[in-house]
Amino acid sequence: MLKPFRLLSLIEGLSLITLLFIAMPAKYQFGHDFVWPVGMAHGVLWLAYVLMSLAVSHLQRWSVWAWLLALLCSVLPFGFLLVDVRLRRELRPAGAAG
Numbered sequence: 001m002l003k004p005f006r007l008l009s010l011i012e013g014l015s016l017i018t019l020l021f022i023a024m025p026a027k028y029q030f031g032h033d034f035v036w037p038v039g040m041a042h043g044v045l046w047l048a049y050v051l052m053s054l055a056v057s058h059l060q061r062w063s064v065w066a067w068l069l070a071l072l073c074s075v076l077p078f079g080f081l082l083v084d085v086r087l088r089r090e091l092r093p094a095g096a097a098g
Contacts (some may be wrong), residue, residue, distance in 0.1 A: 001055065006091070012048070052054070
């Protein structure tokens with residue numbers, strides 16, 4: 001379940017970046033309103049992220065603080081990269097170095 005969650009985390013994070021750094025500037029600087037469709041997509045992805053993070057945190061036996069940190073990272077621009085580092089570490093086989 002970690003691989004699908006990692007993929008969802010990356011997609012959700014990129015949707016936030018798209019909303020903040022492409023759709024909103026396009027609306028306010030150039031008059032092209034992409035905020036509604038991008039915002040709606042981001043909202044749906046964020047809700048899926050929250051639900052899947054609950055399931056993953058339960059299965060992986062994360063502490064409440066670890067889950068809250070993953071949730072906080074989902075609302076920070078580029079925070080998804082921190083979650084990605086943690087998920088890649090958890091996906092690494094037990095004997096792998098690095």
